[in-house]
Amino acid sequence: MIEVRDLHKAFGDVRAVNGVSFTARDGEITGLLGPNGAGKTTTLRMLYTLMKPDAGQVLVDGVDAYTDALAVRRRLGVLPDARGLYKRLTAAENIDYFGKLHGMEPALLAQRREALIDGLDMRDIATRRTEGFSQGQRVKTAIARALVHDPRNVLLDEPTNGLDVMATRAMRRFMRQLKDEGRCVLFSSHIMQEVAALCDRIVVIAHGRVVADETPAALLAQTGESSLEDAFVKIIGTDEGLAA
């Protein structure tokens, strides 16, 4: 479970995140929807302890992200905005490296790695060097790498960005599987349809603030719209920076 309380972060005069609070629960998919530049990536970066908030608190399974950053990172599996693979290593070696950084035993690491390679349907690329991978293959490898230590909480920054239709469908299937395994899944997106299709709970962010935090049904009821897309546009006030 991830609890975010009143996060603030400014870069110079720009208030990137200006009082964001929400909760992402276990066994649910929580979507962070907002136009490009709304502060989604900055919020996530504060969640996975890469950035220090100016004010506010992040709790992951009750552990404070700033008093015990290492413990929080152990509980998180993160697909950052920057996918950055090591192109001179194979996909499997990329996964192993992160497993070793988590201090995993070789036997357990091998078992988890093989399970993820099968689960993400990437057997054919596992022993290839990642140089020249397609966008989809890169995301798969980055996700396997992020989840090798079997984290309870999964953060995905724009997971379907740049993927084709088939890869996007596979990714959504995989996210539902993570939810069914009882994990807390939090992902960001600027694609309304995706959030509508996947989420148990939707947190809408605009201009660094949370403008809605509801279940899809509640959002429809609150706005009086019949489709979620219309509801989003109505809440944010514009469809600029969003994608259907």
Next chain:
Amino acid sequence: MSAFTAVYWKEVRENLRDRRTLINALVTGPLLGPVMFIMLMNVTINREIAKADRPIAVPVIGAELAPNLVAALKSAGIDAQPALADPENAVREQRTDIVVRISPDYAKAWNKGQTVQVELIYDSSRRDASTPVMRVRSVVESYGRREGAMRLIARGLSPSTAWPVQVADRDQATSQSRSGLMFSFLPYFFVLTVFLGGMYLAIDLTAGERERQSLEPLFVNPVARWKILAGKLAAICTFSLVSLLLTVGAFMTAPWFIPTEKLGIALDLGWRFSGQVIVLMLPLILLLAALQSLVSAFAKSYREAQTYLSILMIIPILPSVLLSVIPVRAEPWMYTVPLLAQNLGIVQLLRGDGVPGWQLGLCLAGGFVAAVLAVWGAAMLYRSERLAISG
């Protein structure tokens, strides 16, 4: 497996797969120095030897006025050439190394027993002309002394009356210390090798990782950043150490390719020398690795880091250049200054003087203190939020 060893082995393995890094760390870096050294030494030695023995041709203006002087020059292997129209310009334009001008009233003054003037026109800033100039000067001077002695004898005086004081040279330079003078630029090659050996790794492990956007996922792992930095530094140090070992090994073979015996100098690059050089260089390996990481961490891309590091590469040259331009006496404090200490120490080893324990101690202490400071600086930079953000 600890995070440190995981980072270390991953970086070593990944870079062993990169041909550019490998060629730079294991071929270009280590061999550049020895090959350049051997070529330079051969060229210099052969030129010096050739100039010292070979007959040279020197334009002489007014040769017909002083046939005896011209004969004395010829017997010393200096052939008089026909006069030139504009000797000063000829020297300035490097058409000839030296021109001898005998004044028109030479014969008249000679017959009266007066001092006559022989002008040597040359350019002292041209180093390659110094051997011919020295040869002509010494022949003219000894000819003058000989003729003077003859005149004194003709007047019934002993020639020693005219030279009450005689200078006798007692050069204390050993053949090894002479070679030390010639090889004073050798330390730079060792430093350069260590620099080049680690450079591509240092760029790849910080700026390169940043550019490829893999630093952010890396920092999300539950590993303190200083441990990641330590693993990376160890990988850089390994590559530069291997580079140094290779170059020291290559230098050990250099005496086979350099005709040092022709100059009467000794070049001892054996095991003792090599071992001491490696010990002297140890602090520099860590210092340069940390400095390179520090500098590349400021860069956003591989290319940018490369630019910064090529500027940084000039710094190790400074002590070598400084010592050859302003030859200073070694003061104790100098042994605590990294780079300068290595320079002094290696030149001492080449001269055969050895490096006493206290100097070695100062060199290692000063070097490691500087290295620790640089590592600390790099660690501070690694803690910064901005480092991980690629976009």
